[in-house]
Amino acid sequence: MPQLGRPTDRRAAKPGLVRQRSRTDPLRVGIVSASVGAGHDGAAAELSRRLTADGHTVDRWDLLDLLPARAGRAASGLYHRLLEHAPWAYQRIYTGTEHAGGAGPAARALLRTAQDRVLRALPADTGAVVSTYPGASQVLGRLRLAGRLTVPAVTYLTDFSVHPLWVARGIDLHLAVHEVPAAQARALGAAEVQVCGPVTDPRFRPPRAGERAAARERFGLSPDLRYALLVAGSWGVGPVRRVAAEIRACGVAVPVVVCGHNQVLARQLAADGIEHVHGWTDDMPQLMWACDVMVQNAGGLTSLEACASGLPVVSYRCIPGHGAANAAALDEAGVAPWIRDSAGLPSALDDLMDGTAGRGHRASGLSLFPADPALGPAAAIARARRAAGHPAVSALRPERGAPGRPGAPGRRPAVRLAATFAAATAVWAGAVGTAVATGQDAPVLLRALEQRIDPDAPESAHPALVPAAEDFR
Secondary structure, three states: OOOOOOOOOOOOOOOOEEEOOOOOOOOEEEEEEOOOOOHHHHHHHHHHHHHHHOOOEEEEEEHHHHOHHHHHHHHHHHHHHHHHHOHHHHHHHHHHHHHHOOOOHHHHHHHHOOHHHHHHHOOOOOOEEEEOOHHHHHHHHHHHHOOOOOOOEEEEOOOOOOOHHHOOOOOOEEEEOOHHHHHHHHHOOOOOEEEOOOOOOOOOOOOOOOHHHHHHHHOOOOOOOOEEEEEOOOOOOOOHHHHHHHHHHHOOOEEEEEOOOOHHHHHHHHHOOOOEEEOOOOOHHHHHHHOOEEEEOOOOHHHHHHHHOOOOEEEEOOOOOHHHHHHHHHHHOOOOOEEOOHHHHHHHHHHHHHOHHHHHHHHHHHOOOOOOHHHOHHHHHHHHHHOOOOOOEEEOOOOOOOOOOOOOOOOOHHHHHHHHHHHHHHHHHHHHHHHHHOOOOHHHHHHHHHOOOOOOOOHHHOHHHHHHHHHHO
């Protein structure tokens, strides 16, 4: 992911001026993602590849780098800590913002600081801007409403469920992977929504003759056993150890666990006697070919990659917030069943691996991907730009004394330090305040954020969290 002020293609015109191109020219497309987990960046990377293959020029930006003074990294770190140490608090925040219809004042203030930086980052000949992250959609939508961004702004909805933060006023087009999230986006007020299917790396496809056996040999898996691939995102969050133990105990499949970047989890699983444990791997396509079913807890890009590979997916013991919401949407769409009771896990896995349910879900998963590239997201982005009409010009007018380009020197260290502190305090206060306002005790939340609470530990180990924790077990 390029750093602030360093686009992937450096042939940029003067910053601060975004104008539209002619209908017949290849487009220059800006994609704004965020390195919060790996799913948003993964979708951005595949969109970039497809647009480039169609002859367009693509610049990619990380919203976390476009926020001032590392405030984005601080917010991402807080989100990670909540998922690891206090998942109940993240659920309260997710539910609170869902009921409120979007971000609170602190989050809006933080995102507002990125607006000038986003405009300065975009080369002058940019023809369309795409978001694969809710915060980026909020920034682009406000710029469109203010008339400062005069080219189409498109949101690619990476998840199967749509939180209100995804739907920003001012966005011209929302692209959804299925009709279920498309309907959710429309219900939240999205102006225009199109179903275009998922974006997954082309390496994710059903195995050809001999590839499954070769994949099993590569990963040291027996040709005679059945394997359940257990994934928990790039951060390896959720009750992974508990689920791995349950899969092993039920006896219908051998667990194969991918821990992402969570090396502590990998060591714990090895100590638990789980034989097949992997960290971050770039060879997920072959690992999926080697397994018979995938158990997931977040419903993100990895679930869609499994669908593209013809691997049946089941949701189980999902992380709070978007994990549970995605599981419900995948279940509603008939793509992946959501197992909510441990008693139903053995029969569900068995039927997905060898029964009629598995065949049906494989077909449903593969049907997500349109055979005609003209129906895909890259073509939809190009059509949105060409439908925008005649060129219009918008000049960025930075505040007096602001640097002329993102990342340029000009602010004194003391000012930058103050900005960092203010932004981090605002985000922290917003998270704590939301959780307290929705009924949790503030000291309990603070203790949860200051010290690790093991999601696999017995509930008696942290009795103050039992009522909320039971929702996700």
